[in-house]
């Protein structure tokens with residue numbers, strides 16, 4: 210089977226700023242991957258390119274062998290770092306919206322998670338607290354049965370208790386064949402669920418490795434290795 | 442998918458327009474009853490009439506602002522992350538926004554006419570108004586014959602096409618403007634002025650060219666110092682009649698040109714949303 214996510218010499222520049230300076234990557238199915246790097250290293254840019262929200266300056270990006278487009282959007286579940294919730298819907302209305310547009314969306318799952326996280330489905334989106342907005346977006350994304358999940362800083366604004374529950378749902382919700390790519394700075398929190406890590410710096414991949422080999426061969430946690438590699 | 446997009450677009454905008462229509466009709470009814478009272482033009486009458494006019498004007502201002510805001514906010518700002526992640530081709534987003542905003546503009550015109558009729562009712566009966574309209578219609582029918590249907594069709598087509606084109610030029614300007622990294626709004630306004638000027642120049646060239654050609658032949662006739670005989674006068678008259686014959690054709694030409702511009706703006710917008718999306 211082909212790789213679920215593949216980049217070949219992928220470059221993206223904003224004027225003179227080379228946000229991605231030639232990325233080569235191959236991500237297999239059925240993995241949970243941490244996309245790690247300091248601020249401004251290009252994580253968000255890479256994920257946006259995968260969703261066709263930006264267009265490569267050079268090189269290519271392929272999702273399940275296809276260029277980002279309508280077909281790949283059907284199989285990618287994307288959590289942006291931005292809050293995109295509009296100000297007029299209620300929680301249950303945005304659930305209906307997702308169910309309307311995504312064939313793989315499971316409303317039961319969404320209502321279940323809302324209940325666990327104590328969010329009322331009748332609340333207006335604009336009245337939710339910042340953390341609860343993030344939770345709603347994450348619930349929407351995790352209620353799809355997608356082939357690739359791209360999560361850009363999924364737990365940044367969420368309290369630690371909810372974080373554990375969310376990580377649990379990420380692991381339990383996705384099927385064996387699905388891949389999850391998580392970009393985050395909360396490495397210590399998520400490293401226990403990661404299979405692999407990708408370190409990027411100034412738009413280049415500096416390290417790809419399984420978490421096991423970091424622990425076994427280097428005898429370090431991912432968090433410690435990150436602090437060492439990216440020491441300021 | 443287009444149907445679903447339109448459904449949500451109507452949901453998102455109807456909560457602005459429906460109350461507005463209700464308030465406008467309400468104020469028309471209030472004006473109607475105020476006028477029924479005493480015959481004099483009193484201060485309360487003045488105030489309710491002024492408020493009605495403000496709401497009427499406000500309704501069209503709101504239609505315009507909502508048209509801008511739905512495209513900019515829902516597609517080119519944060520909400521764009523949601524909309525462009527949906528498995529939907531970008532052109533469907535453009536068409537959806539265009540259709541729904543046009544529906545509201547047309548509805549606003551209809552509601553405005555109804556509200557004016559309500560106020561007019563204090564002076565004349567509804568049947569009088571309809572009588573008057575049918576009188577005008579039959580007068581025009583006498584003058585123009587069956588062609589009147591052609592003119593009506595032409596007028597309606599022209600109105601719809603120019604509404605669509607003037608919306609699409611704004612979409613194109615916003616799409617071009619959003620390519621700028623720092624001054625999106627300023628760049629959008631600049632793009633609008635640029636597109637508008639360019640279109641005017643192209644339209645002028647296309648329309649003036651045949652005119653210059655016919656003017657040349659006109660000069661030739663003068664140079665030759667032709668004495669017009671009675672017969673030639675008749676010919677000239679026929680030519681003027683011919684121009685009247687030409688008028689619908691000229692109008693269709695103008696509508697077609699407007700449609701071509703609209704298509705060009707649509708293609709520009711679609712290309713940018715497809716290949717150059719630059720969401721912050």
Ligand SMILES: Nc1ncnc2c1ncn2[C@@H]1O[C@H](COP(=O)(O)OP(=O)(O)OP(=O)(O)O)[C@@H](O)[C@H]1O
Nearest residue numbers: 223228247248249250251252253254255622720721
């Ligand atoms: N729309 C844009 N216009 C111009 N420059 C941009 C744009 N988006 C990102 N950049 C630049 O690209 C580089 C990479 O940014 P990106 O957001 O991908 O980093 P990141 O790894 O996600 O950082 P963080 O951890 O802070 O979220 C940065 O230098 C940023 O300034």
Ligand SMILES: [Mg+2]
Nearest residue numbers: 252253254290
């Ligand atoms: Mg980022």
